[in-house]
Amino acid sequence: MRTDTGEIIHLEDYRPTDFVLERVDLTFELDPTETKVEARLIFHRREGVSADAPLVLDGDELTMTGLLLDQEEIAAANYDAAEHTLTIRHLPAAAPFEITITTQINPEANTTLMGLYRTSNVYCTQCEAEGFRRITYFPDRPDVLAVYTVNIIADKASTPLLLSNGNYLGGAGMGDGRHFAAWFDPHPKPSYLFALVAGDLGVVEDTFTTLSGREVALKIYVEHGKEPRATYAMDALKRSMSWDEERFGREYDLDIFMIVAVSDFNMGAMENKGLNVFNDKYVLADPETATDADYANIEAIIAHEYFHNWTGNRITCRDWFQLCLKEGLTVYRDHEFSADQRSRTVKRIAEVRHLKAEQFPEDAGPLAHPVRPTKFREINNFYTTTVYEKGSEVTRMIATVLGADLFKKGMDLYFERHDGQAVTIEDFVACFAEVSKRDLTQFSLWYHQAGTPLVSASTAYDAARQTLTLSLEQMVPPTPGQSSKEPMHIPLRIGLLLEDGTEAQVTSVSGAEMTGDVLHLVERKQTVVFAGITSRPVLSLNRGFSAPINLHFEQTPADRAHIARYESDLFARWQALNDLALPNLVAAAASAKAGKPVHCDASLIDALLAAAADGDLEPAFRAQALSLPSEADIAREIGGNNDPDAIHAGRQQIMSAIAKAGQTIFEKLTDEMVVSGPFSPDAASAGRRALRNTALSYLVYAENQPARAVDAFNAANNMTDLSQALTILAHRFPESAEAAQALATFKARFADNALVIDKWFTIQATIPGAAALNRVTALMADPLFNGSNPNRVRALVGTFAFSNPTGFNRADGEGYRFLARQILDIDTRNPQLAARILTSMRSWRSLEDVRAGHARNALRDITAGKKLSADVSDIVERMLK
Ligand code: ARG
Ligand code: ZN
Secondary structure (H helix, E strand, C coil), X not given: CEECCCCCEEHHHCCCCCEEEEEEEEEEECCCCCEEEEEEEEEEECCCCCCCCCEEEECCCCEEEEEEECCEECCHHHEEECCCEEEECCCCCCCCEEEEEEEEECHHHCCCCCEEEEECCEEEEECCCCCHHHCCCECCCCCCCEEEEEEEEEECCCCCEEEECCEEEEEEECCCCEEEEEEEEEEEECHHHCCEEEECCEEEEEEEECCCCCEEEEEEEECCCCHHHHHHHHHHHHHHHHHHXXXXXXCCCCCEEEEEEEXXXXXXXXXXXXXXXXXXXXXXXXXXXXCHHHHHHHHHHHHHHHHCCCECCCEEECCHHHHHHHHHHHHHHHHHHHHHHCCHHHHHHHHHHHHHHHHHHHHHCCCCCCCCCCEECCHHHHCCHHHHHHHHHHHHHHHHHHXXXXXXXXXXXXXXXXXXXXXXXXXXXXXXXXXXXXXXXCCCHHHHCCCCCEEEXXXXXXXXXXXXXXXXXXXXXXXXXXXXXXXXXXXXXXEEECCCCCECCCCEEECCEEECCEEEECCCEEEEEEECCCCCCEEEXXXXXXXXXXXXXXXXXXXXXXXXXXXXXXXXXXXXHHHHHHHHHHHHHHHHXXXXXCCCCHHHHHHHHXXXXXXXXXXXXXXXHHCCCCHHHHHHHHCCCECHHHHHHHHHHHHHHHHHHCHHHHHHHHHHCCCCCCCCCCHHHHHHHHHHHHHHHHHHHXXXXXXXXXXXXXXXXXHHHHHHHHHHHHXXXXXXXXXXXXXXXXXXXXXXXXXXXXXHHHHHHCCCCCCHHHHHHHHHCCCCCCCCCHHHHHHHHHXXXXXXXXXXXXXXXXXXXXXXXXXXXXXXXXXXXXXHHHHHHCCHHHECHHHHHHHHHHHHHHHXXXXXXXXXXXXXXXXXX
16 A cells, blocks of 8 residues: 555654744736746844754746745755755755745646635635645645735636635726636634635625624625525624624634635635635525525534634634644534534534544544544544544533633633734633643543543432432543553533422532532542432433543433433433433343344333423423433444344334324324414424424324325425425335435435425435345436535435444445445545545444454555545544444
8 A cells, every 4th residue: 555645743752943934925826727926035043043954945747947045046056946945955954035935836726625626617726724835835724823815816717706714905897808806814813714816606696794893794695696695604704703702702704704615625614814614505494495404504614613603713823733723622612502502402402412422433433532532544534523622522621621701711811912923722721721720631631542431330228318319430542552541630510400390409418529510530440429318319421511521320221210300401301311311221132132022111112202292391392201212322332242123123113102192193293283374493393303304204103104205395495494304204115116206306305406406315215124225326326426625425325324323334344345345445535525524434443343344344445545545544544443
């Protein structure tokens, strides 16, 4: 196997650059295949750096056509241009000097979608993490902050719009059919936040007046004709701007804020200063084409990128090891924003479901790494759910440990102290330690120790003494490179529920620090005694998922049902229902495997149906309560030697049992939860649709025939209902004429809307069962499929591998071999995308032996590929280690 680079970069090797970059002047002469870039860079030697130290700049796939020092050509003997670096010697000892570099690049041929590329005739950049070096030679690292001026020249007719960061300086025609525009960004920034967009686009415009009275022009650019689909994104942007002022005291700092939606993008979106670039999937929405989930994602991602303006841009990362400094914190901020805009409980449930489905498996498998890693080979592979979502959970725990007021003080100090700097996690944590006077050394292990802690708990009630004794023990499992772990500071929110559902009035607690309802677990083993408890209480542990842990706590179904019924913390109620369901689903998988009948406890059915029928609970919560743990959740609970077919079969039978028992309730809900009037994506309406569709899906289980879903498909007047009905038909009756008919109707109706066709691909790619692979292969030949568009590839190949446990994990291994071929193919065009989809195999070791053997062989097939990218070879090697 050959790879691009193999070098491992270590946190401990960090040192500042030898030269300080003062200013950057860029001129782009745009051309689809021969774009010229002139970069004028003003540097000075850092104090104390030896006078003969050379300037070393990063580069990648560049053709250099000129190199000047203070406008004089540099002699060939004084520089070396290697594949990834440009080294310049004999530079001034103290005085500032100007380096002018001219490079030529080919945007059309750039299929990696890093650096400058073309998407639907639009020039577009993506520079995070290391894309700027594909534009010009540069000190391409986040601790090099400079002020940029950008001149863009392009053909006026085909490329009327010329955008970059900061404020618009001016522009004009040039007489030769070309025109130019100049932009100036007064805020010093690292190169990863640079952006350029040029093309012919439509725009939606608005304005926002900041708290201090600055008027900001807001512009969202989309393909011509799609403007009406950008109005929700604009609304979300304005709400984000207000919220950041109110909640974090953060105002916007330029005259203009722009968002551009493009159809070829590797990730969700990018927070370039003043010019965010988005995957159009997270901008475009209307009732006919977007689901409630799409609307919620748009709101969250618009907010996320906007919030980066302070957490990421004004204060950035010293090096890429600190990625969670901006990402974990910004995810926390967007979570809080969505919680305030919608239902806090329902948002928290969705977050925890996502964390457990994505981050917990990563933390338990070969790709596990700390929130703040200490080494990497390919930084693109560290834009992970651990850095983002676990990073957010760690930020949330700081707020839990300190309390809201001190957390706010710490954030204020962070903004004040580090504005304009590139800093570290230690700098961030120090702000909270300082305002709270708490020692956060042990807490910081959350950044450094990988693996999901396992907390084991047991309780004993002493009626004579009126005490409850809680024994806690924590264990952090070994992860790659970290065999033994220190005990962590785990903040557990708790409640003690009495028989009548009220909370026990505890008179004293010994054995642990308590702050409000937060119990601080800090030792490996801790025994905590609660006094003054007049009758046996039921302990509700880890309310609100205050700590991202696995909990081992043997509670009776009756106690869990008690929590599900009475907890004042609604998240804990959902958690209790989940805890009631899991043992049933695990047992069902075992029965299915053994060919025995599946049994479902009455206590589970009763608790679920009670929640379903409880009109005091909001519909969105009831929908979440009724959504059983996924097949992946069950696999994680079983832990090893997994048979996806047995898990699937067992779960289907539990669904049927609940459906039959609850038929009347579900019928009633489908009537009650009809949403009348014009479509609105608000959370309450979305909740009613969610509950109604959940009820519909149970009814189809109870009836075991497609009629009701066909009716729902025909009656649907919005994409949420339509795609739900289609999913039920396709997943439950894949071979039926009804499913075929609905799929064909859907395709014909939306053939010209790529984002909706992605749903059509996804629904089919996730149809359970061994036949899925043939379906996916056939769909790849469909004219609507496009193997070079990331959204299409993720919708079909990605969802098959990530979200179709029975189809992908076929016992004959064909699913893995298919994926290996796809990865090798995608890797030739877009390594980042290939590496990301390959992580779908991260839990291969927990499969039963036959499947695990096939999976290992398929991974080995990938390593035998002729020329693997650094991205894919890094992932595959770690997975096989
Ligand atoms: N900073 C972006 C965000 O989370 C993600 C960009 C990641 N890009 C990449 N090529 N790895 O908002
Ligand atoms: Zn981000």
